[in-house]
Amino acid sequence: MSSTDGAGEQLAFIRETVRKAKPRAARGVELADRLPVARVLVDKGVLSLDQFFDYAVPAAMADEARPGVRVRVRFGGRVGASGRREGGALHDGFVVERRETSDYAGPLAPLARVLSSEQVLTPELLRLCRAVADRYAGSLADVLQLAIPPRHAGAEGEPSPRPLPPPSVPEPGGWARYPHGPAFLSSLAAGHAPRAVWTALPGPGWPEEIARAVAATLASGRGALVVLPDGRSVARVDEALTALLGSGRHAVLAADAGPQERYRRWLAVSRGSVQAAIGTRAAMFAPVRRLGLVVVWSDGDSSHSDLNAPYPHVREVALLRAAEEGAGALIGGVATTVEAAQLVRSGWARPLAAERETVRALAPRVRTVTDLDQARDAAAQAARLPSVAWETAREALTRGPVLIQVPRRGYVPSLACGRCRTPARCRACGGPLQAGGADAPLECAWCGTAETDWHCVECGSFKLRAQVVGARRTAEELGRAFPRVPVRTSGRESVLASVPDAPALVISTPGAEPVAEGAGYAAALLLDGWALLGRPDLRAGEEALRRWLTAAALVRPVGEGGAVVVVAEPTARAVQALVRWDPAGHAGVELDEREQLRFPPVSRMASVTGSAAAVADLLGLLRLPEGADVLGPVPVPAVGGKGEETERALIRVAPGQGAALAAALKAGQIARMALRTGDPVRIRIDPVDIG
Template identity: 50%
Template sequence: MNGDVGQAVSPDEAVQHEAVQHDELPDGALLGLDEVGAAPARGRGRGTNPLDKAETNGIPISETLPVARVVLDLQPAHLDQPYDYLVPATMAQEAQPGVRIKARFGRQDVAGYVVARQETSDHDGRLVPLRKVVSGEQVLTPQVLELCRAVADRYAGTLADVLRLALPPRHARVEKEPAPEQPAAEVATTPPLSSAWVPYRGGEAYLRRIQAGEAPRAVWSALSGVGTDLGTGVGTDASTDASTDTGTPHWAAAVAQAVRACTAGGRGVLMVVPDARDVARVTAALAGAGLGEDDVVRLLADDGPAPRYRAFLRALRGTARVVVGTRAAMFAPVADLGLVVLWGDGEETLAEPHAPYPHAREVLALRAEREGAAFLLGSPGRTVQAQALLASGWARELAATRDVVRGRAPRVRALTSVELARDGAAAAARLPSAAWKAARDALEHGPVLVQVPRSGYLPVVACSRCRVAARCGHCHGPLGLPHADGVPQCTWCGRLAGGWHCEECGWTGLRSVRVGSARTAEELGRAFTGVPVRLSSASAPGGVLDTVPATPALVVATPGAEPVAETGYATALLLDAAVMTGGTGLAAGTEALHRWLAAASLVRPGPQGQVLLVGDGAPGPTQALVRWDPAGFAARELDERAELHLPPAVRVAAVTGERTAVDAVVARVGLREDPGTGSGVLGPVEVDPDATGRGPAGRGTGAPSGGRGSGRSAVQALDLPVRTVLRVPLAQGDELARRLKASLAVRSARREGGTVRVQLDPKEML
């Protein structure tokens, strides 16, 4: 399939589709192989009468537009194409483009969507009638359909896979609810430009262009600050600034003003944020900017089937002009889309874990470009991918001057081993004396935030004598302690290891290797007697906290779970810096800096607040935090990756699975080595199935990792999955995706054995 709706085959012939219809991809250059894997062109342009080839069994067929072109929810890659069906006369009114249908495919009824109605079919074979119109609601809009096609093509996926991500499951009871009245059209007014955008170079001009109906694209480095600590001294009226509300982050208030400018121009807005807490903050800021419940709809997958579908229908029917949600909202059907906003693109929750694994940043960029909408990508830090958008000229930077940044940012100090050398042996303490004194002094003025990289109590333990990591005897996973009096427990399979002994030396004692947030909270409670200690993490008894009062307290949180203090934190302690930057991924440094800046942005600005980074983190992100310069760090990272032909300066694809299956998929791509451009094949290399959730498909339970004492035989080692990385210049990225998609279609049609997962722009290489 070439990605259009102009060519279709019948479902009967698709079922009989043989693998010999797909030629092998030739070796050599990547480019110039356009027709490989495309659906056979039968009768293109003939416009034959569909009633001449109908098998209706006496069912009357619609006299007008009797052919429905549909896309079906089919898993095999070689069946990823549109199909033509006849429209029974009884369904003529309901079977409109965008509705859900059931159609006969082979021996079963398959769900799908009508994408077009037409007079004729260019297919020579017989056509059969649709079986059922599930709902008359036109849930698949033309804009969303084209976006889904573009995403499927970009990530070498199928349209069916993307549609599963884009459209929520139907909820019949919600569809029958009376639709709310359409809000009256608002008279366009010029919203006041408050202090939230005044500090940024070009910020006010950006808002004016949005309100005028233009489509500017910007990467925004947001200033830090919370609540009443946002004053900039520019002399604006605080009553018009939503950021003066206690507990409202500056970024949420600034976004609310951008949204207000777009809606004042008569257009809709789509905003995607990392989690439900951010959704609540944005909606509160929008309410402060004058947008009420009738204007804004929340779209979250965690809300449940009925609320999610109700919110989806409000957006679809145009009863809400602004959609705010998590990753699931990036395909929301917003009418007359004028502004697309993404906050915090460095968060893991914005990367889709299901095939074809799109990232919200790429999806929203495609959408803004296709629908002519403005684009705003904001973050406390700066990912290398966002920097690449600036370097290519696709977007422009929105940032404050250095003097404004220094005035608004808290004072940052890195407590490295060199800095603490004068403390002698005490410098090795997890909470050195300088950090302890800073926290004690800050508690006199408000709450103190303590960021800990890991959740739990002691997530990793080792033998107290020989220091070898403690492993589970069943699956060889790492052992941890869930609480102080707990029995060692495997963090993979959950089995208890009450009779554990070291396989190296036979010792039964354990020592901590990694300290979690729960243990940190316990230690701080003993060190600061009489001070309340609040724990915020997914594994904590109280879960993730949203806000904390301005009263003195120690707030221990894992990255991404930091609650907002009403007037900002007096001090933040960022512990275990070496753990945060110790990852092996390309993005380890930028991710650590993003986490640190996200926490530091919640601290009071200027001399009122202080941030202490504790530990020997990598020099690059550590110095970037001290200087509060994520843009400079991202620019240097991008330059280094361009020199080394690493993403995002190039396009990469990871093919993971059983060796023979991976080799077959890669061989059909026919990628030619070109050291000058970085194009070529890297690998295959063995991949630990434990690190990928038991193989490439992520199925099953963990298997031994192959480490010491795992008991893996040589035969088992040969069964390890492998990964091959394909790398091409950016200009050939779309072609690489097409070749991989065609190769997967050949694999599907031939029913080749083994398991394979293809992922464009894999996270471990970003």
């Protein structure tokens, strides 16, 4: 053996000895005898710090500092000559692992405190959050803030109820209306993991059908998770589950329960006291044990896209959970998204739909009319309704309530010159002027500045006309046209859950439609369809159809006189799909076009938004996968019209390169932070809106 070889072996021996040496802590701190190192995820959502850090476990905390518990640690600062860590602030964190050794050769800072003995970060939840962070180019700490609710000591101190035994297998119920519905339930009850894209029939039956799917899963001894777009949907499924299974088998994870009560329910799920969880967006991370089924209702609703970094979408998290935990999946709604159609086409899921004869029997009759069809009746003209819509509403009011969907809230949210049609703009910031009421002064929708002396900058006219009429103005006009009929409104300010089964006009913005008690609405009028179809967005047609179907599904079947009138161009693809009640067919055609254009979901895409300099800076640092396309940058208006104008670039990659795209974007952001260059840039993987 040469002396060089001997020196190399000796160096390797020394390194291995150092690596296996018992870790050192600050002076005066006695370490735990066993597993004295705690690997901690520090709650700092900074991409450059998206890693675990080692801390010494004091002997006094040896039993409490278990994997999954919350701790407080000192982060930052430096180790002084005395061996103590100087400076640095205290931060919350989670213990993810206990180890004998540390990869760090220097002295380790000790854990400052174990906040709770509750193991809230399970290995399954940690793997899911890591997968979500990697998919969306975000940090694990940011995802955990979405996944684990804030701690409430009082709730942790209360015992959770004992879990109930599995229920019996439910009867098919409403699933018998679908050719493969009973087989889907049987597969869940047998412990299998079927995956389906469910095109739900119109009418009030879908909450009860979700409840039966959950009951079949619980009967197999596994858990279930249901995520819905809003609190009203959650309440309907909660009622259906309670009616079918009784209380004590599911927990409702909704924000309106209050922080402490929601955490108490979350703990019941985490501890295995209840086998099923239902809720809105945040429930997508609920730690259901032995997950057997995940349900996403109305996956095209924008509420399913989280507003906080890294902006995960409920549907994608559900698919990750189904794949990771071997669970079944049910992606359902009265409409079908292009992403759901892609799941069927790829073979990942199977379609679950009723026969055409059943659909035609349960759907209302749909008629089309354009704004050019002017009514001859003076009252109809005053209500801005075409004659067909006017006559439909008048006849339907003799039998029950009538739903009227208006795309915009407010009174008159958009105004223009009455002579030359030039949009009315604020002189202070250039934002659109709006009217808040019949006698209210004009004001800017962006900055709120009142305008008392407007005149057109193009022609000098002082006359104004409404470009878009909002829900409150529509309610006012219809109230005059139908003087003896009650008028109710449902929108952002006040959303109604339900209305009585009595003649009334119900004016609603999309997504706020209340359920009509009893048989449902006698008719529905879908006004100003051009406002939905004319949006400059790739998903405009899909979104318009989803909103129309959601409203029309609340109307009585054609056999009971149910009628829908949509005021839009009859030849538009979305309008024809509504008339035929064929959401799956519409999604298939949209998917074909996306394939030709190489747009999502056929490809993977990310949006990069920020100042022009910041976007250019990030794009210059990226090492994108081979074949990636950069579309733009192009200017986009600032949110609310305030602040500097921003730019957005779209980055598109081929299927299978999504992980590489996310990794490149994350590395680019870290490089910008290290260089401390420029303004912040917002990154969104698979953006919901593609203008």
